[in-house]
Amino acid sequence: MEKLAIFGGDKVKTTPFGTGKRFGDEELQQLKEALEQNTLFYWFGNKVKQFLDKFKTMYGAEYAVATSSGTSAIHVALGAAGVGPGDEVITSPITDMGSIIGIVFQNAIPVFADLDPHTYNMTAETIAAKITDKTKAVVVVHLAGNPAEMDPIMELCRPRGIKVIEDCAQSYECFYKGRRAGTIGDFGCFSLNDFKHISAGDGGMILMHNEEDYVVAHKFADKNYNRFSKNPQELRKIEYIAPNYRMNELTGAVAIAQLDRLPWICERRNVLGERLTAGIKDLPGIQIHEVKEGNKSSYWFYMFRIDEKAAGVNRADFAAALTAEGIPASVGYLPACVYEYDMFKNLEGFRGTHVPFNLPEYGREIKYASGDCPVAEEILETSIRLNISEFYTEQDIDDIIHAFKKICAHYAK
């Protein structure tokens, strides 16, 4: 048996992981063209428009709105879905705050649905358990490039008039039964922050299927100004409050060039993620990052779980052993489920107040506590996260697999 690096043996990974450049001449050329337009305002320039056209074509979607971030894209979708004070919005307890922020800013109440233990996504069953007469929308988070099971979710929500917003911030080119996540619900929201598959520094977009949603979303992302009207008097015919979440032309320019890279990035991540799964799926105590049959993940990260009994080692020691072998690994993903954050435990939506939880429009008691979503909590307690990069080589993945095998052989009885 090979001696583990953590106990003084030789490391598995002796060569650096593959890296590469994310931006190049294409982005520079686009930026130059944007500046030469002599305007960086999306309504006057062409870059944001070109970007949206390209994204719509790629996704086969009819309407798209650009925003300043993934968070704002979700807020705009919520606004366009008519979410307001007193409404409940069901979402995931393992997600970025970007899924939650818009809900609270609309003075609505986030409600958390438990997750599938191995895909880490919400399911129709876990959502159904949280539906009340106040449920206005569901923000379905496709975590880490892996699609949620959308058909049953749509079958649950559609007849009840519940709007479905897909949070695809981590899930570009991720396929549910051959369809792209982001085109199945009423709205699909994406992020261009610097950590995502593609980056424009920050930015976001929303896909939708009908003109009415498009007009409302477009206005909601731009102070509720009506830029569609030919009558200048109608620009500021403001009916209710909406933020300024506009994308500027520089962001749009970079995003155009980034879209060209997207299919390759997602394909590579898929190949590498699948290779890793194939290499570790039969090891004792290792529970892979499951992608349901017929779906395709673009692996924003790879998160597996440890069954400590079968593996013969606890997760902290397994992660430490991997790291010692030269494979960076971090325990869990978030420090706790989102509903365990102080703002929820203390019901403090806006600083120093209990709004929106105490609004008369809501008129109900809500409490958030550890134990609310037991499967999600178990996921965070037993998972280890690995990076996946499109620049990794097959050899990098084989080295990771080698390290897994070495560690499992050492610990498993």
Ligand SMILES: Cc1ncc(COP(=O)(O)O)c(C=O)c1O
């Ligand atoms: C699942 C999820 N939703 C929403 C967001 C928010 O995106 P942004 O950072 O662009 O606001 C993120 C970003 O980390 C995310 O991972």
